[in-house]
Amino acid sequence: MANVTLRNVRKVYPGGFEAIKGIDFEVGDGQFCVLVGPSGCGKSTLLRMVAGLETISSGEIDIGGRIVNAIEPAERDIAMVFQNYALYPHMSVYNNMAYGLRNRRVPENEIKTRVEDAARILELGTMLERKPRQLSGGQRQRVAMGRAIVRQPKVFLFDEPLSNLDAKLRIAMRVEIRKLQRRLATTAIYVTHDQLEAMTLADILVVMNGGKVEQIGNPLEIYQKPATTFVASFIGAPPMNLMPIEAVRAQLHGADAVPAEAGQLGIRPEDFELGDTVPAGGIGLDLRVDAIEHVGAETYVYGARQDVGHNDSLSATANDVIVRLPGTTAPDIGSRIRAVAPRTKLHMFSADGRQRLAV
Amino acid sequence: MEKSVVFNGKLLPYLLLAPQLAITLIFFYWPASQAIWQSFLREDAFGLNSEFVGLENYQALFAQPEYYTAIGTTVVFSSLVTVLSLGVALLFATQADKNLKGASVYKTLMIWPYAVAPAIAGVLWFFIFHPTLGTLARPLRFMGFNWNPMLDGTHAMILVVMAAVWKQVAYNFLFFLAGLQAIPKSVIEAGAIDGAGPLRRFWTIIFPLLSPTTFFLLVVNIVYVFFETFGIIDAVTAGGPAGSTTTMVYKVFADGRLGGDLGGSAAQSVVLMVIVIALTAIQFRYVERKVQY
Numbered sequence: 001m002a003n004v005t006l007r008n009v010r011k012v013y014p015g016g017f018e019a020i021k022g023i024d025f026e027v028g029d030g031q032f033c034v035l036v037g038p039s040g041c042g043k044s045t046l047l048r049m050v051a052g053l054e055t056i057s058s059g060e061i062d063i064g065g066r067i068v069n070a071i072e073p074a075e076r077d078i079a080m081v082f083q084n085y086a087l088y089p090h091m092s093v094y095n096n097m098a099y100g101l102r103n104r105r106v107p108e109n110e111i112k113t114r115v116e117d118a119a120r121i122l123e124l125g126t127m128l129e130r131k132p133r134q135l136s137g138g139q140r141q142r143v144a145m146g147r148a149i150v151r152q153p154k155v156f157l158f159d160e161p162l163s164n165l166d167a168k169l170r171i172a173m174r175v176e177i178r179k180l181q182r183r184l185a186t187t188a189i190y191v192t193h194d195q196l197e198a199m200t201l202a203d204i205l206v207v208m209n210g211g212k213v214e215q216i217g218n219p220l221e222i223y224q225k226p227a228t229t230f231v232a233s234f235i236g237a238p239p240m241n242l243m244p245i246e247a248v249r250a251q252l253h254g255a256d257a258v259p260a261e262a263g264q265l266g267i268r269p270e271d272f273e274l275g276d277t278v279p280a281g282g283i284g285l286d287l288r289v290d291a292i293e294h295v296g297a298e299t300y301v302y303g304a305r306q307d308v309g310h311n312d313s314l315s316a317t318a319n320d321v322i323v324r325l326p327g328t329t330a331p332d333i334g335s336r337i338r339a340v341a342p343r344t345k346l347h348m349f350s351a352d353g354r355q356r357l358a359v
Numbered sequence: 360m361e362k363s364v365v366f367n368g369k370l371l372p373y374l375l376l377a378p379q380l381a382i383t384l385i386f387f388y389w390p391a392s393q394a395i396w397q398s399f400l401r402e403d404a405f406g407l408n409s410e411f412v413g414l415e416n417y418q419a420l421f422a423q424p425e426y427y428t429a430i431g432t433t434v435v436f437s438s439l440v441t442v443l444s445l446g447v448a449l450l451f452a453t454q455a456d457k458n459l460k461g462a463s464v465y466k467t468l469m470i471w472p473y474a475v476a477p478a479i480a481g482v483l484w485f486f487i488f489h490p491t492l493g494t495l496a497r498p499l500r501f502m503g504f505n506w507n508p509m510l511d512g513t514h515a516m517i518l519v520v521m522a523a524v525w526k527q528v529a530y531n532f533l534f535f536l537a538g539l540q541a542i543p544k545s546v547i548e549a550g551a552i553d554g555a556g557p558l559r560r561f562w563t564i565i566f567p568l569l570s571p572t573t574f575f576l577l578v579v580n581i582v583y584v585f586f587e588t589f590g591i592i593d594a595v596t597a598g599g600p601a602g603s604t605t606t607m608v609y610k611v612f613a614d615g616r617l618g619g620d621l622g623g624s625a626a627q628s629v630v631l632m633v634i635v636i637a638l639t640a641i642q643f644r645y646v647e648r649k650v651q652y
Contacts, residue, residue, distance in 0.1 A: 053548050074554035086545035090567045099563075100553035147553075 002064035002077075002154035002187050003029050004050065009059035011045055011211075019045045021211040022059070027204060030185040032178070034219075036198035037208035038234070043191045044159055046208070050189060051080050051157050064154050074103075079148035080157040083164065085140045087132040087147075093119075094128040097146045111150075118146040121180070138169045145177070149184065156181065158190040162197065174200060195235050199223065207231050229353030232266050238300060238322045240266045240347065247308055253343075254281045259358070263351025269300065269324040271345035274337055281343030287321055289337060292330045299330045303337065391632065397625035409622075416626040425602060426610070426627075433606040436520060437584040444524045445576060448531030449569075453561070455532070456539040466536065473529035477587060481594025484522035508596065512603025515596045519604050522595055523588045531576050538572035539565070578642050585635055607631050 004027040011020035020042045027033040035043040048054040050061055052073035060067050068076050079100075087096050094115055101111045119125045122142040132140055141161060148156055158177070162170045178201055181188050192198050198205055199219045207214040207222065207230075214234075215227040226232035226240070233239040245262050252258065252265075267283065278284035287303025301323045308319065323339045331337050348357040398416055400409040420426055455466050472480070488496050490507040499506040508514040542565060550560045566573075589608050592598060598605035598613055605613065608631060615624025 051548075051552060053551070073548075073552045074556075078552065080549070080552050082545045082549060084543065084545055086543060086549040088546060088549070088564060099550075099555070103554035103559065147549075151553075 003027065003062070004033075004064075004155055004187060004189065005060075005062040006046075006050075007060045007062070009046070009049065009061060010057045011042070011049060011054065012057040019211055020049070020057075023208075023213055025204075025206055025213065025216050027187055027189060030187055031203040032181055032188045032190065032201055033204045033206060034190045034192060034198045034202035035206045035208055036192055036195060036234075037214075039193055041208045042211040043193075043208050047157055047159055047189060047191045050155075051078055052076050077154040078157055079151045079153040079155075080159065081141075081144045081148050081161040083160040085132075085144040085161075085164075087140060087143055089132050092129050092131060093124060093135070093143050093146075096132065096143055097150050100147065100151050114150045114152075115146070118150045121149070122146050137165055138173065141165060141173060145180070149180070152186075154187065156186055156188040156190075158188065160192055161190075163192075163194070170197075177201070195237065199235065205235075207234060209234075225356065226266075226347065227356050229264055229266065229349050232347060232349070236268060238269050238324075240268050241321050242266045242349075242353075243321075245348075247305075248283060248285070251278075251285055251307055252283050253278045257281065259348060261350055261355075262348040262357050264349040264353055266347035266349065267341050267345060269322040270298075271341045272321075272323040272339040273341070274323075274325070274331075275340045276338060278340050279342040282341055283346065284338055284340045285321060287323070287337050287339055289331050289333050289335050290320075292333060294328060294330070297327070299325045299328060301325060301330060301337070303339070306336065394625045394628045394632070397621060398629045399622075400625075401622045412622070416622040417630075420623055420626050420630070425605075428602060429605050429607050429610045432516075432602075432604065433585070433608075436516065436523075436588070436604070436606050437581065439520045440523045440527065440584045440588065441577065441580045443520065444527040444531055444580060445573070447524065448528045448576075449535050449573075451528065451532050452535035452539055453565075455536055469532050470529050472525055473527075473533075475526070477526060477590030478594045480526045481522055481591040484518060484525070484591075485595045488518050508600075510600055512600055515600055515604050519588070519592050519595050522591045523584065526591065527580060527583055531580065534572050534576055535569065538569045542568050574642070578639055581638055581642075582635060585631065607634075 006023050006025055009020060009023045010018065012018050023046060025033075035046060037043050045054055049056050050063075052068065052071065056069050060069060062068070063076055063078065088099065091099065097115045097118060098111045101114065106114075115128070116125075119128055122145060124139065124142055124146060127135065127139060127143075132143065135143065141164075144161065161177070162173055165173060174197055177190075190201060192201075202219045204216065205219045205222050206216050209230050215222055215231045219235075222231060223235055226235060229242055233242060243265050245258060245265050248265055249258070265283075275284075285303075285305055286307040287301075288306050289301055290304050291302040293300040293302070303321050303323060305319045305321060321339065323337075343359065346359050348359050349355060350357065399411055399413060401412045401416065402409045451469060455462055455469065475483075487493050488506070488508060490496050490500075490509055496506050505511075506514060508518045546568075547560060547564060550564045555563060585606075586608055588606070589612060592604055592606060592609050593612070596604045598609045607627065611624050611627045611631065614620045614627065618624075
């Protein structure tokens with residue numbers, strides 16, 4: 001029932017620091033939008049601006065067709081789940097969930113129905129009388145979720161809600177959050193620094209860096225066609241191999257077809273395979289195997305390039321290439337391999353990395 | 360299993376406890392027991408002899424109408440000072456907790472009154488509100504208000520209450536501010552998103568979370584107001600006019616030091632001691648139960 005639209009939103013702190021440098025995007029009704037970026041990129045600040053916890057220096061935030069710049073958090077019809085859950089420590093689980101409804105003068109019997117419904121969905125039925133300190137981390141997280149859903153808001157805001165949970169619980173809750181949001185069909189904006197969480201949850205992914213949007217789109221599209229080298233290296237683990245074009249010109253089949261303005265070449269680790277023949281227009285790199293990581297279903301090979309001279313102006317990292325191999329078969333450490341990738345799997349960027357070029 | 364160190368000797372634990380026990384015994388129990396013993400004695404006018412008189416001092420004390428007046432004065436004085444100093448300090452602390460310009464200067468300045476000795480604070484207030492010399496008494500008179508704490512018992516009470524509150528606010532402020540800063544900001548933000556206005560947030564979230572601090576300060580303030588306000592009363596009004604600001608602790612001093620009735624004075628101290636012990640016990644038993652969260 002609510003679209004969220006940001007139009008040229010900026011945040012300038014009194015000291016003159018510009019945390020958010022003009023952001024535009026729209027989240028459609030019922031969509032799940034994830035803001036992702038490294039720490040300090042402004043994603044949490046942006047979310048807090050949508051919530052009304054931070055003022056908006058310029059631009060507009062529109063929730064459900066209403067510009068909310070000057071509207072108090074309580075009047076914006078949003079619910080937020082905080083990183084540390086922010087439960088009221090002196091209230092029982094029931095009262096934690098009922099608090100927002102009581103403030104809005106919802107009749108007590110209605111509150112009871114809604115809280116009990118939420119408790120059933122979140123499997124908190126037996127814990128309604130407990131205080132937050134008597135709950136485990138995962139249960140507290142669910143109470144925080146419950147507090148948001150009983151309100152039946154127009155928009156859910158999540159500020160890194162899973163980062164305080166252990167890895168296993170995080171994956172379980174990630175799935176729960178996605179299912180719940182689909183079922184309630186409520187628009188959601190979710191902040192995380194975890195690119196895997198971002199990829200799996202998002203309908204729309206907004207990749208942020210330094211207070212600006214690097215790329216907006218659906219997660220797979222962003223993965224397959226990163227708009228900048230920042231997105232290319234941030235989304236995907238292990239990250240995309242990025243190399244200066246000069247360092248691979250000799251290894252590139254049909255190098256003359258490279259656009260003149262291309263400065264950097266990227267290849268995802270999984271797009272390599274081992275082989276002798278370079279596909280037409282593709283690339284072939286000679287590597288010495290330095291390290292191997294077995295993660296079960298796949299194996300990561302860390303190789304150092306042997307086809308460039310050591311006196312080259314390349315930094316050591318640009319000489320290193322990560323190759324993903326399926327299964328558990330791996331070459332020996334110290335052995336030589338040849339990793340090849342086809343033309344369609346190459347990503348080309350301008351020298352400053354700000355622009356993606358057609359290959 | 361965690362290994363715990365076990366001392367076999369019986370002596371070592373006592374030796375380790377000895378310094379603390381010695382201090383407690385010499386400086387707390389010995390004077391207190393002296394006061395109790397003294398309360399059963401009567402001294403002659405020159406302090407040369409004393410005889411055991413049993414409960415006579417207590418009988419004389421409770422037969423004095425002045426003593427009941429002093430109890431009444433103490434109740435009024437201590438409730439006013441406790442409520443006002445806690446209330447004002449909480450108000451100041453909530454203001455200082457906001458992110459305002461100059462907040463740190465404000466916080467530092469707020470602490471200063473606590474560094475002023477009670478007697479000196481008393482003298483300051485005495486001069487500021489002196490009916491003929493006082494810098495603030497004159498404007499009061501000028502406005503047609505017949506201010507005279509030297510003659511009017513109510514005015515005198517207002518003055519000592521103000522001085523005592525002024526002195527204690529700084530201390531309470533410090534603890535309240537620390538208490539407020541310990542409340543996670545996100546909990547208050549969650550309250551704001553949950554639709555609670557500033558006042559409702561204060562009473563339903565901040566105040567309950569602050570209750571351990573409030574409880575601690577309540578105990579400390581009651582003890583303060585019973586004993587430590589002595590210096591202020593002595594400097595401002597010396598218990599007058601006509602005993603209207605003579606609290607129980609001031610009467611102990613007045614009867615014992617000034618009146619020379621050591622036995623009666625000691626009996627009063629014992630009564631005071633019993634009252635404070637009882638009040639503190641009640642606070643811990645009943646009030647503390649409600650501050651659990």
